[in-house]
Amino acid sequence: MIVAVEGHTDLSKTLGVSENPIVEEVKLQITLDTDDGDDSVQELRRLAEERCPAVFCLTNPVKTSVEVTKEG
Numbered sequence: 001m002i003v004a005v006e007g008h009t010d011l012s013k014t015l016g017v018s019e020n021p022i023v024e025e026v027k028l029q030i031t032l033d034t035d036d037g038d039d040s041v042q043e044l045r046r047l048a049e050e051r052c053p054a055v056f057c058l059t060n061p062v063k064t065s066v067e068v069t070k071e072g
Helices: 038-051 053-059
Strands: 002-009 023-031
Touching: 023 038, 023 053, 038 053
Parallel strands: none
Antiparallel strands: 002 023
16 A cells, blocks of 8 residues: 655745645545455545544644743
8 A cells, every 4th residue: 555645835925925725635546456346435535534542633633732832
């Protein structure tokens, strides 16, 4: 199995020069070496979409917190 992930990042918002989204899309491509039929392959796709932690974090709000401390 080969898994490839592709995403395009626009840092212009991070730099304060635009309001463009930082990331608009993430693509996952899974290549299988199998003799299984299309139904099995589609079931794997469904499970990947359902159980992948990265997919979950990208498609559901995840609580985040930022803490800034200063030494000295």
